[in-house]
Amino acid sequence: MACKTQAEQPETGGSAAAGFGTFERPFSAQSYWNSRPTGVELGDFQIPDSTYRPLVGEGPYSTTAFLADENDSPQQVFGIAGKPGLWELDGEQFIPNVTIPRWPSETIPARGSDGHADIVDPIDGVIHSFLNLKKDQEGRWTASMYAWTRLDGRGWGDPSHYYQGARAAAVPPMAGLVRRHEVNDGQPLYRHALAMSLTYNGLSSETGYVFPATSADRTWKENTGGIPEGALLMLPEEFDTNLINDPGLRKIAETLKVYGAYVVDRNHGTPFYIYVENGSKFEFQKPKWDASVTKDLKRIQKALRQVVAVQGWVDGHGKEFDAVENLNLISMRGPWVKTEGSGEARYDTWTQSMVITDDASAGSEFQHRNNRSFSAVDWARMKAGKSYALQFKASEGIQMELKIFGTKGKRMLFNSHWLNNGDSVKFTWPGEHTRTVITVRKTAGDGKEGRARALVYPEEEFVANPLSKMASKLN
Structure with missing residues (x-):
């Protein structure tokens, strides 16, 4: 028995x-x-x-x-x-x-x-x-x-x-x-x-x-x-x-x-x-x-x-x-390229955030251009035509902008414009071969360390879990 x-x-x-x-x-x-x-x-x-x-x-x-x-x-x-x-x-x-x-x-x-x-x-x-x-x-x-x-x-x-x-x-x-x-x-x-x-x-x-x-x-x-x-x-x-x-x-x-x-x-x-x-x-x-x-x-x-x-x-x-989960689809891991200022940026795994340090004289700006911020996990990739919500969390004086370009890299399909701490915006993912540019800037050169983190979730319920309730069969 x-x-x-x-x-x-x-x-x-x-x-x-x-x-x-x-x-x-x-x-x-x-x-x-x-x-x-x-x-x-x-x-x-x-x-x-x-x-x-x-x-x-x-x-x-x-x-x-x-x-x-x-x-x-x-x-x-x-x-x-x-x-x-x-x-x-x-x-x-x-x-x-x-x-x-x-x-x-x-x-x-x-x-x-x-x-x-x-x-x-x-x-x-x-x-x-x-x-x-x-x-x-x-x-x-x-x-x-x-x-x-x-x-x-x-x-x-x-x-x-x-x-x-x-x-x-x-x-x-x-x-x-x-x-x-x-x-x-x-x-x-x-x-x-x-x-x-x-x-x-x-x-x-x-x-x-x-x-x-x-x-x-x-x-x-x-x-x-x-x-x-x-x-x-x-x-x-x-x-x-x-x-x-x-x-x-x-x-x-x-x-x-x-x-x-x-x-x-x-x-x-x-x-x-x-x-x-x-x-x-x-x-x-x-x-x-x-x-x-x-x-x-x-x-x-x-x-x-x-x-x-x-x-x-x-x-x-x-x-x-209910085992269906909403899981964050974006990371701040970099690599980050400095485009303005004298500051430095690094990724902090402990807080899952981007850390910016600068001197007290000016702000700094950094870009991430290789799409690696968005999930490369097979079952959680961004899907063409699906709506997502982006939320930004950061220290005072730090802003973020997300731009999405078409397959040839020239035509901009989405611009979040500058987001401050707590701001959120919705967007539709254009397709699998798009290019993204994430820009983060620290507007105030106060010499203090600042942190920034982004969260991206599907606007609708996230059902990427192949073992979730009433899931389809796996081939």
């Missing part, structure tokens, strides 16, 4: 007692990690065999979540040798270093070549996520990439802040982990979706990623399978978990029937790999391996299917909610 759904079964004791947006239970109650779908429709593609057997467990390509506290000291992390700096994923820029306000002394990155490590800071409410983290010969912490996300947030990127973790799907590696405190918590299933990787012959070569993912492996076209990153995989309702003897694997299977697992990365040769937090001592049948575990893993592999449509969602509190 399959376990009860979350709505039917109360959360009592164990890790289920922890609140959302915490170290033990990251992200909001309505995050896709903490929500379960209802009225699920599954696709047909079956995960094929590969070099190795399917796996659930710890390992060099999993990770550990490290908890910071108020007594931890700040720590600078630099770029790796041979690179111009640390690649800051959200800003799409190399920076000399990043200072993490509180660094746990027990931080140890995963042994694999990805070198994942997530630092959870509940004081600032942030998860700091690193790729290739290690100490160099001089004893400095270095990494190839850095990203961050809100501890109480969605747990996924959004169109403007599209990269929020070191996994290929742009999520922190701790998202969806089977955590240390959950393994023996007495619950029949994990109360969140799991994190999974597939290998090349399972992942799609036609679509790199789907909602809620905002990115994928750069070489996704080398795949030969049918499932994109970001896809939710589930076991069908009729899958009999009672046939699984090992309690650890049965708990995983129960979770796959209720919450499923999101595909967040690619591996080499393993049909599917479900990640368990390192140090969890998660082991199948002890004291020795039971051949039935291999058989059941294969049975799960053959039964898993991609969720292609759902009728609704139930959040972490067991309440139905």
